[in-house]
Amino acid sequence: xxxxxxxxxxxxxxxxxxxxxxxxxxxxxxxxxxxxxxxxxxxxxxxxxxxxxxxxxxxxxxxxxxxxxxxxxxxxxxxxxxxxxxxxxxxxxxxxxxxxxxxxxxxxxxxxxxxxxxxxxxxxxxxxxxxxxxxxxxxxxxxxxxxxxxxxxxxxxxxxxxxxxxxxxxxxxxxxxxxxxxxxxxxxxxxxxxxxxxxxxxxxxxxxxxxxxxxxxxxxxxxxxxxxxxxxxxxxxxxxxxxxxxxxxxxxxxxxxxxxxxxxxxxxxxxxxxxxxxxxxxxxxxxxxxxxxxxxxxxxxxxxxxxxxxxxxxxxxxxxxxxxxxxxxxxxxxxxxxxxxxxxxxxxxxxxxxxxxxxxxxxxxxxxxxxxxxxxxxxxxxxxxxxxxxxxxxxxxxxxxxxxxxxxxxxxxxxxxxxxxxxxxxxxxxxxxxxxxxxxxxxxxxxxxxxxxxxxxxxxxxxxxxxxxxxx
Numbered sequence: 001x002x003x004x005x006x007x008x009x010x011x012x013x014x015x016x017x018x019x020x021x022x023x024x025x026x027x028x029x030x031x032x033x034x035x036x037x038x039x040x041x042x043x044x045x046x047x048x049x050x051x052x053x054x055x056x057x058x059x060x061x062x063x064x065x066x067x068x069x070x071x072x073x074x075x076x077x078x079x080x081x082x083x084x085x086x087x088x089x090x091x092x093x094x095x096x097x098x099x100x101x102x103x104x105x106x107x108x109x110x111x112x113x114x115x116x117x118x119x120x121x122x123x124x125x126x127x128x129x130x131x132x133x134x135x136x137x138x139x140x141x142x143x144x145x146x147x148x149x150x151x152x153x154x155x156x157x158x159x160x161x162x163x164x165x166x167x168x169x170x171x172x173x174x175x176x177x178x179x180x181x182x183x184x185x186x187x188x189x190x191x192x193x194x195x196x197x198x199x200x201x202x203x204x205x206x207x208x209x210x211x212x213x214x215x216x217x218x219x220x221x222x223x224x225x226x227x228x229x230x231x232x233x234x235x236x237x238x239x240x241x242x243x244x245x246x247x248x249x250x251x252x253x254x255x256x257x258x259x260x261x262x263x264x265x266x267x268x269x270x271x272x273x274x275x276x277x278x279x280x281x282x283x284x285x286x287x288x289x290x291x292x293x294x295x296x297x298x299x300x301x302x303x304x305x306x307x308x309x310x311x312x313x314x315x316x317x318x319x320x321x322x323x324x325x326x327x328x329x330x331x332x333x334x335x336x337x338x339x340x341x342x343x344x345x346x347x348x349x350x351x352x353x354x355x356x357x358x359x360x361x362x363x364x365x366x367x368x369x370x371x372x373x374x375x376x377x378x379x380x381x382x383x384x385x386x387x388x389x390x391x392x393x394x395x396x397x398x399x400x401x402x403x404x405x406x407x408x409x410x411x412x413x414x415x416x417x418x419x420x421x422x423x424x425x426x427x428x429x430x431x432x433x434x435x436x437x438x439x440x441x442x443x444x445x446x447x448x449x450x451x452x453x454x455x456x457x458x459x460x461x462x463x464x465x466x467x468x469x470x471x472x
Contacts, residue, residue, distance in 0.1 A: 021149055023121040047101045048102055052071075056072055060078065065093070110158055111231055113161075113231060116235045141221055167202045181208045221253075240256035253319075261364070292326070293335050301316055302317055322336075
């Protein structure tokens with residue numbers, strides 16, 4: 001029965017995965033207590049104070065009586081039906097015995113690339129139930145083919161500072177209206193509210209199109225990965241939690257190391273990401289022994305390097321991240337077992353599923369297994385190979401110059417060992433060269449160069465050390 005209920009929940013989840021909807025959490029509504037420095041909504045005896053140099057859009061749901069209110073130089077109040085502001089007439093107001101100054105909180109710091117300010121929802125805006133599938137940190141922020149929802153009857157202000165000039169989205173819903181064409185979104189940006197709701201150097205652009213590739217599409221937030229991680233770590237105390245394993249894995253698009261397993265898949269044009277995700281959830285993740293295991297699966301682009309040093313583009317692959325809720329020495333062990341089952345399934349059915357190869361890495365418990373290589377060894381190997389390549393290039397350059405006639409080597413006639421055993425010839429009695437030095441036997445300046453012999457070349461010390469290069 002429990003397994004049946006789980007499968008029903010999974011099927012409901014899978015029915016809503018064709019499109020991804022992310023909803024913005026904060027708002028700047030007048031009736032939201034957290035928007036005020038006193039932690040409560042202003043009452044009749046209060047003086048409401050908006051900072052004059054802060055731009056703000058405020059949605060007001062109901063009528064309010066106030067003693068006084070200071071307004072910003074630039075902003076707007078969006079009044080729902082029946083909402084209004086009136087002056088306090090001095091009558092008794094329950095819960096407002098003593099008035100004071102209540103200040104509206106600063107909304108400028110709410111950043112688009114803060115994963116903690118987004119939540120996954122269903123198309124109607126209902127919060128999506130927690131399930132076995134999660135997202136790496138970069139994908140917790142709206143991706144380029146996602147639908148963004150700002151809750152109906154709410155005001156907001158978002159900082160869109162980005163490392164990319166344009167932030168692409170499939171659609172944006174504001175005040176209950178879905179804007180899913182470039183023209184409708186451009187018209188909204190030209191209205192009075194958009195400049196009060198969005199600020200920053202990044203421009204939101206609606207395309208109205210979903211991912212065109214059945215093998216999946218990369219999220220597109222890689223350039224803003226540092227922003228995402230900085231916001232996430234700022235919210236969690238500026239440091240990643242201490243993992244239980246010695247050598248945690250670092251999935252692409254994730255800010256902190258994890259214990260568990262990762263699988264990188266090379267795929268063919270027949271691969272269907274959504275169908276494969278559904279298959280893994282239904283056939284493996286639904287098994288009781290994998291209760292507590294979560295999976296993230298998406299297409300990513302892994303940077304490639306030449307010899308581990310020189311960048312040479314990026315390769316698309318399917319990344320599967322598996323983590324579990326085990327603690328201590330058991331952390332990641334269930335995820336490791338699931339990864340092994342996935343690899344076994346790939347060995348049996350990979351070709352039919354459009355998977356050409358898979359590579360698994362594991363970090364579980366107090367020790368890490370399955371790690372491929374290590375950075376120091378990679379650097380040493382790369383340095384050795386680079387040294388060999390440099391040597392080959394140098395030798396090739398010398399050979400090239402020699403063949404072009406730009407570089408000449410002396411012709412050497414080395415004495416044979418048996419010649420050394422022969423009796424040396426007696427010196428000429430009337431020689432005016434002094435004595436015959438077998439090492440430095442150099443012709444005097446007035447010698448006839450045309451009669452130079454191999455013995456003379458052998459004795460020339462400088463001709464042995466320095467090749468003859470034109471211009472030297």
